[in-house]
Amino acid sequence: xxxxxxxxxxxxxxxxxxxxxxxxxxxxxxxxxxxxxxxxxxxxxxxxxxxxxxxxxxxxxxxxxxxxxxxxxxxxxxxxxxxxxxxxxxxxxxxxxxxxxxxxxxxxxxxxxxxxxxxxxxxxxxxxxxxxxxxxxxxxxxxxxxxxxxxxxxxxxxxxxxxxx
Amino acid sequence: xxxxxxxxxxxxxxxxxxxxxxxxxxxxxxxxxxxxxxxxxxxxxxxxxxxxxxxxxxxxxxxxxxxxxxxxxxxxxxxxxxxxxxxxxxxxxxxxxxxxxxxxxxxxxxxxxxxxxxxxxxxxxxxxxxxxxxxxxxxxxxxxxxxxxxxxxxxxxxxxxxxxxxxxxxxxxxxxxxxxxxxxxxxxxxxxxxxxxxxxxxxxxxxxxxxxxxxxxxxxxxxxxxxxxxxxxxxxxxxxxxxxxxxxxxxxxxxxxxxxxxxxxxxxxxxxxxxxxxxxxxxxxxxxxxxxxxxxxxxxxxxxxx
Numbered sequence: 001x002x003x004x005x006x007x008x009x010x011x012x013x014x015x016x017x018x019x020x021x022x023x024x025x026x027x028x029x030x031x032x033x034x035x036x037x038x039x040x041x042x043x044x045x046x047x048x049x050x051x052x053x054x055x056x057x058x059x060x061x062x063x064x065x066x067x068x069x070x071x072x073x074x075x076x077x078x079x080x081x082x083x084x085x086x087x088x089x090x091x092x093x094x095x096x097x098x099x100x101x102x103x104x105x106x107x108x109x110x111x112x113x114x115x116x117x118x119x120x121x122x123x124x125x126x127x128x129x130x131x132x133x134x135x136x137x138x139x140x141x142x143x144x145x146x147x148x149x150x151x152x153x154x155x156x157x158x159x160x161x162x163x164x165x
Numbered sequence: 166x167x168x169x170x171x172x173x174x175x176x177x178x179x180x181x182x183x184x185x186x187x188x189x190x191x192x193x194x195x196x197x198x199x200x201x202x203x204x205x206x207x208x209x210x211x212x213x214x215x216x217x218x219x220x221x222x223x224x225x226x227x228x229x230x231x232x233x234x235x236x237x238x239x240x241x242x243x244x245x246x247x248x249x250x251x252x253x254x255x256x257x258x259x260x261x262x263x264x265x266x267x268x269x270x271x272x273x274x275x276x277x278x279x280x281x282x283x284x285x286x287x288x289x290x291x292x293x294x295x296x297x298x299x300x301x302x303x304x305x306x307x308x309x310x311x312x313x314x315x316x317x318x319x320x321x322x323x324x325x326x327x328x329x330x331x332x333x334x335x336x337x338x339x340x341x342x343x344x345x346x347x348x349x350x351x352x353x354x355x356x357x358x359x360x361x362x363x364x365x366x367x368x369x370x371x372x373x374x375x376x377x378x379x380x381x382x383x384x385x386x387x388x389x390x391x392x393x394x395x396x397x398x399x400x401x402x403x404x405x406x407x408x409x410x411x412x413x414x415x416x417x418x419x420x421x422x423x424x425x426x427x428x429x430x431x432x433x434x435x436x437x438x439x440x441x442x443x444x445x446x447x448x449x450x451x452x453x454x455x456x457x458x459x460x461x462x463x464x465x466x467x468x469x470x471x
Binding site: 055059099146151157165 | 228398399402403423429430431432436
C-alpha cells in the first residue's frame, strides 16, 4: 500500500514535471513568436479594454445616447473602479515599451518617469472612486464626474503613449 | 576668342548668384499690411485655442511637479526632426525673453511669412505654412490676447540644428518652393465646411503632423492628412482622411471635446495637448472641423513594410 502510494506520487510528480516542462517549452516558443512581454502587453490591453467598455456605458448615458439608468450606471462604475484598482504592477516590466515590441505604443518615458506614472495612476484610481460615488446619484452627478475622469485617462496617454505604430 | 566665353560664364554665374540672393532673402509683409486693424482680446482667446499655440509653447511637464497653466508660454518643448532638434521659444509677453515688445505687424510677419522682427527666417517647424492662410483680423485679435497672458522670464534656447540647415538664409528656397496660401481642399463647400477648413488648414495646422512630407520637409499636398511617421521616434501620426477615419461627425466632435474615441480609448501623445485646446472652442467650431474632415479626399495609407 505504502509502496503503491509512493509510486503513485512519484508518477504524478513525473507527470507534473513533464507537463511543466512542456508548458515551459511551449511558452518559450510562443513568447519567441510573439516577442518579449507579449503576455504582459496582451493583459494590459485586456484590462484597458474592459475599463473602456465600462466608461463607454457611462459615457453613453452622459451624452444622452442611452437613457440614464441608476442601477446600470452604478454597475459600470463599480466594474470600472474594480478594474482600476487591480494590482497590475507585474504587467509593466522594465523595457516592455514600443521599442521592444511592435504590439504596444507605451513609450520608454513611462519607465523613465516611474514616479510620474504612479502619481497619474493614483489620480485615475481616485477619479474612478469618485465616479463610483456619483454614478447612481443621478445623470448630472454622473456627467460632472465624467468630465473629471476623462483627463485622468489622458494624463497618462499624453505623457507615455505614442500616437500609433 | 576665349575671353568673351569667360566673360559670359562669369556673367551667368553672377546672375545665378544674384538670383539665389534674391530668392533666399526674407520677404516680410508690406509695412501697411495690418494698418487699421484693432485687436480684440476676447476673440483672440478663441484664435489662441484654435491655433493650438499652447500645445507647443507651454513649458514641458517636469517629472514630479504639477504642470504649469497652459497660458504660461515660456517655451522649451523639444521637437526632433530629420534636420535637427527644434526647441519652442518663449512667446509670453515678457519684454526681454518673450514677445511683449512685438507689434501686430511683427506677429503677422512671424505667422504668415516666417520672418522675425529682425528680418531672419524662422524654421518651418513653426507652422507659418499653415498660418499663411489665416485672416489678418484673427492675428490682430491673437496679438491683443497674447499681451494679456502672464510674462515668463525663461530664456529661449537655440535650436540644435547642424550644417547646412543651420544656414537660415537657405530657408528662403524652402519658402519659395513650399509656401502656398491656397486651400488644399478646394471645391464647393458649405459654410460649415468652409469654417472647418479655415480651422483645420489655417489656424489648427492639422496637416503639419498628419500629412507626409518629402525629403526637404515640404508637405505632400496630394497626400493631405493621410498620416506620417513621428519624426525622431517610433510610431506614426494616423491617417485622418475618410479612407481610414470612419467616425461620424458626432464621434469626431466628441473626440475634440473630451478626447474619448468612439471605443472610449482616450487621446494620447501630442494630440492630447491639441485637445486641451480644441476643448475650449465653441461646439460649432469642433463640429465644423469634423464636417471638413468628411470632405477631405480619401487617401489610402501606404502598405506597411513587410
